[in-house]
Amino acid sequence: MLRSPRLLAGVALVSLLLLTLNVVWLTVDRDVTVSSRTTNWSTVWTRLRSVAEVGSSRAVAEPCRPLDRTPIVETTATAVAVKTATKRPALLHVPKNTLLLGRPRAATGFLTIGIASVFRKEHYLSRTLRSLIDSSTAVERANVTVVVLLADTNDTLRSFRLSHLSSQFHGEVADGFIQFIQPPPDLYPDLNFTSGRRRTFNDKPERVAWRTKQVIDFSFLFSYCYKLSEYYMILEDDILSTSRYITAIREFIQMHRHHDWVGLKFAQYMIIGDLVRSSSLPRLVQLMTMFREEQPVDFIMSHFISMMVNAPGLPTRRVPSLFNHIGRRSTLANKTQKVVDYHTNQVTRRFEHDNPPAEVVTNMRVVTGHLAPYAYSVAPGLFIGQPKRGSVGTLDVALTRRRRLRRVAVVTGQKQQYRLKRGRLLAAADLVRVTATSAECTDWSLLGEFDPSGVVDVKAVDTLVPGGVQCVRVEVDRTHGGIVAITEIALFEES
Structure with missing residues (x-):
């Protein structure tokens, strides 16, 4: 019995559709979690559309390969990473009332030094800012900005600190060298890790909350400072700087002008004195947002530079160091630390002379x-x-x-x-x-x-x-x- 060409074409089309649905179903079946076999219909539709775009001739011509039916466990972090990897790196929202005290510079500067600070009775921050001023000249400071995030969650305490600091550094605030900023009230999520939430490194709930807030503080600081200057450097609020540190930073960057570097270091310990190009800050913010609860901020910085890969060549850490850590009492309750950089002040200069270029x-x-x-x-x-x-x-x-x-x-x-x-x-x-x-x-x-x-x-x-x-x-x-x-x-x- 002869069949019409139109009927044969219809049968072929239905067969192709059933074959396509079977391939897509098997593929989707691999990607569901172990605990749940529910179908993600948006995924089915996306894959169906992609298969259809390949063309029916190719789908029929290529033989079906045996599928690995081993279920794939997809963690939350992996899902977020896949979802955000294709998006443009995003900065955190910076409200208009972020700047508490200071005068933004008219032009993009050479360097921004970012410091996140919370109250400690030793008043380390005042010593740090005084050191940054006394160890540089007015000419060196002309295109450098120090941005201090007063990251106290208590508004009254933050206002008290601002009043105290503004009286100490009135001149430097007026000339644009120092800015004080505040975090928005909705910046921090729930930081209660006592209710069975995942905690990495076997850290106690209070330590996980402390380090998570620290990562968020850095992310907001990066977002605010993104377009202030060509380079950005991290400092803590309890350091002392060596003489002419700004000139040393300029010279070290100039020495690396033909070197494909991602980050430079100007101190030995942790992320004190870590410097990156400001253009890298959005990607850093993205990485910190993804892993703020899993990784401390210094680990994230180290991972970022490792993944971006400094090209071989000149050393990326300057010796001797330009900054020394002086804080003994941590911002984490009941934690003390004795971190001293013995690579600072290795020699005393006899002349302290500015040489010709x-x-x-x-x-x-x-x-x-x-x-x-x-x-x-x-x-x-x-x-x-x-x-x-x-x-x-x-x-x-x-x-x-x-x-x-x-x-x-x-x-x-x-x-x-x-x-x-x-x-x-x-x-x-x-x-x-x-x-x-x-x-x-x-x-x-x-x-x-x-x-x-x-x-x-x-x-x-x-x-x-x-x-x-x-x-x-x-x-x-x-x-x-x-x-x-x-x-x-x-x-x-x-x-």
Whole structure:
């Protein structure tokens, strides 16, 4: 019996539809939870539509593969991650009344320093802010903003603290260096973890609540500071800063200008002194929002930088550190902490001198992250290097242009160690080019030799190199042997 072509086409279409529904049903059946086999019809429809878009010819032509019917357990965190991964990273809402005290700057700045603070009777915050002011110059502070989130949940206590702080830092608030902000009243969710809610790391309910609030505080601070500056740095409210820390941060970022970095560190412990580009803050907020109850804030920061992957190259932690932790009483009740960064203040400068702009390179092996430019900078630091065995070690200062110098001083040694006793100081008038390890200059002239204390201090340089100097070289004799520490290079120009 002959069948009409229209009837055959209809039968084929129905068969294809039944086959498609069967494939989709089996696929959906894999994704339901162990505890519930209810069907998610939105998922069915989405997959049905995607299969239909592939085309009926492909669906028929491709053979069905055996399906793994092992149920997949989908956790809440995974579901949130999948749902939000395709969305644009979102910041938290910042109400108009967030700024309590301060004057926003007219233009985007260089750096924002964010501090989240709650009341402690030791008044650590006042000491921290005073240190940030006293350890920098007005010129350095001109495009830097310190934003302090007064994260107390008690409005009366927050108002009391604001009144106390505003009287102490009236000038810095007026010139835009310091801003005080408050969290919105609906920022915090239910932080009661005593009712059987999941607690990671086997932490007690009060500790989970404390660290969750801390993550939320940071998220709000990041959201407020997003467009204030090019870079953002985290500080705690109980630190002391070293002298000229802003210049040190600028120089370290400049040193990494050809390095694909995600985060830089300016202290040793926790996330004190962690710096990121402000453009990274939305993704950080997203990550913190997702895992605020599962992970402490310093773990989330560490995971973020690890997942984003700092490219290999220069060290991303500056040594010595620029900030030291002084707080002993934690914001968590009945918790004390003794965290001291012994990598701060490793050397005392003799001259504290601002040198003319230059590029500093060396052919010596750098020891423990103490880079060559640190010896030339006014900011805290020193260079520690080791010449290749049997070779002459050099550290070269290549000035951007020829300068008339009246005095050049170089100080070596760290705590009575690593002094350069067999070395020379050279200078040249003209720079040919700078390589990764040396400055190629014409007609090097001897300025002086290092004395037994590891110091060379040459005056009347203009008589030894008439017409100006563009290159200065510290030369380590091949017989020196071992490590050398150069703590300070000071170039004094003719007035």
